[in-house]
Structure formats: structure tokens, C-alpha cells
């Protein structure tokens with residue numbers, strides 16, 4: 001039989017990296033399967049001020065890189081592959097990849113969330129041609145130009161502030177008359193001379209001939225439509241869970257988030273969910289890491305209970321751990 005992992009961790013964001021660290025430190029055979037870049041959304045967040053200790057600029061990418069190095073140092077394997085499905089019917093579970101499969105005793109699903117599309121005409125056609133969902137990735141293209149940011153949450157306001165380092169002027173368009181973002185972030189934006197806010201307004205259309213030239217704005221109080229010329233449009237209107245691979249295998253809520261408990265257990269024994277992908281009240285790097293740690297510890301407990309042949313570290317066998 002091919003190798004059987006103790007845990008296959010799907011997703012290499014903060015939740016997956018923390019799970020890898022905890023699993024490997026517990027001497028579990030752990031692999032993180034990630035189809036894209038490691039670090040998840042946090043790796044594209046230039047200013048990550050609310051993770052304790054993350055004070056070295058640029059905080060997001062550096063912190064994620066350190067998490068990767070640390071997990072690897074303790075023995076976590078990394079596999080760049082896409083997970084396309086599972087088989088949870090046997091005691092040894094199967095993780096189906098776009099090429100091949102992995103056998104494992106437990107799974108930690110930590111795929112996180114991804115940006116939601118606005119749904120306005122022109123958005124998809126002009127994606128990558130002035131429409132962006134990642135300021136860290138694309139801000140540089142807009143040096144000394146004017147950009148528009150859509151949304152009023154932490155991401156929109158934080159990324160607008162970051163964009164002012166490059167762009168000449170940043171206009172935030174928000175559909176209400178107050179931000180959802182944390183007060184500390186809003187204060188910073190208010191004090192930034194390059195940021196201008198248009199309240200009670202939505203973007204009806206993004207237009208341009210092969211490249212963004214402007215947007216049609218609609219004031220939702222007056223229904224007035226106006227034309228607004230801009231060089232770029234950054235969309236931050238929320239995120240959605242990435243559950244394509246696990247849909248149909250574990251219980252999800254109405255919005256598509258994985259339902260689990262405080263021990264990160266899902267509706268299937270031996271399958272855990274951690275980070276932004278699960279139902280929870282606070283989606284931050286700190287809570288994703290905590291989820292990853294809890295999931296790994298409970299995966300270890302599950303193996304001890306369900307696999308008699310499990311190799312325990314010597315001290316544990318002798319009852320030397322308290």
C-alpha cells in the first residue's frame with residue numbers, strides 16, 4: 001500500500017501552516033497541499049497590524065514566509081497540487097488530486113476564502129486590465145495614477161491606505177454612509193489626504209476600451225447616475241469560502257462555510273476544518289492560526305483513539321507527559 005499520512009492539510013494559508021507546525025511538532029506525518037502560493041490572503045496583505053508581533057514591514061508576506069519556514073523545519077511536507085475531491089467512506093481516507101491521490105488517517109481542510117466579484121458589467125472583461133482584487137499584487141501599476149476602491153470593510157479601507165503609497169489619488173466608493181471597517185483603520189484613512197470617499201453609492205458599470213477608463217456610479221439615495229473617470233478599480237466587497245473540493249462530503253451552512261465545532265471537527269469523523277473556510281465570527285490571521293493548532297491537536301487525538309498501531313513518542317508511551 002502507498003504511504004499513509006497522519007494528516008493531509010488542504011490549504012497553505014495561516015490555518016494550514018499553523019496546523020502543519022503543530023502536527024509536525026507532535027511527530028505526525030503531515031503534508032500541506034496547496035495549489036497556489038503559500039500564505040493565502042495574508043500573504044497579499046501588506047499591512048498586517050493586528051497579528052501580535054508582526055511589526056516588520058511588509059508584515060503579511062514576511063509573517064507567512066516565516067510560518068512556512070517554521071513548519072518545514074519541523075518536518076511538514078509541501079505539495080503543490082490541486083485537491084479535487086475525497087473519499088471518506090473508509091477508515092483510511094483518500095484525498096483526490098488533479099494528478100493522483102493521497103492516503104491519510106485524518107484531513108484538515110483549511111482552504112480559506114477568496115474575493116467576491118462585484119457582478120457589475122465590464123468587471124470580468126477588464127479583470128487584469130485595470131480591475132484588481134489585490135492591492136499588494138497590482139498597486140505598482142498605478143503609480144501616480146488615480147484609482148477607485150469599492151467596499152467599506154477592513155480590506156477596502158486598509159488596501160485604500162496602502163494604494164496611496166503609489167497612486168496620486170484614491171477614491172473609496174461605499175454603498176452606505178459609514179464604514180464596516182475597524183475604527184483604527186478608518187481613522188488612518190480619514191487622516192490620509194490622498195483618500196476621498198463617495199458615500200451611499202454603488203458602481204453600476206466598469207468601462208474601457210481594453211483597459212479601465214471609468215465607471216458609472218449610482219447614488220442609491222437619489223438614483224442619480226454619474227460618470228467617474230479612473231485608471232483602476234480595486235474591488236473589496238467581501239469574500240466567499242473555497243469549498244469546491246469538499247462540497248458534498250461534509251456539512252456546509254447556507255452561505256457555503258464548513259460547519260464545525262470548537263474542536264474543529266466537521267460532520268465527518270477524522271475530518272477537521274480550520275480558518276476562514278469554517279463558520280466562525282472573527283476571520284483574522286490570529287483566529288486562523290488558533291484553528292489550525294486546535295485542528296492538529298484533535299487530529300492527533302483522533303489517531304490515538306482510532307488507530308491502534310499508531311507510533312507514540314517514547315515519553316508518551318511511558319506516561320511521562322503530563
Ligand code: NAP
Nearest residue numbers: 050151152153154155156158175176180236237238239283
Ligand atoms: P467584509 O467585511 O464582508 O466587507 C465587505 C464590504 O463590501 C462591506 O463594506 C459591504 O458593504 C461591501 N459590499 C458587499 N457587497 C457589495 C456590493 N455588491 N456592492 C458594493 N459594496 C458591497 O469583507 P472584507 O473587508 O473583504 O473582509 C473579509 C474578512 O476578512 C472580514 O472578516 C474582515 O474582518 C477580515 N479582514 C481583516 C483584516 C484585518 O483585520 N487587518 C483585513 C482584511 C480583511 P456593507 O458594509 O454595506 O455590508
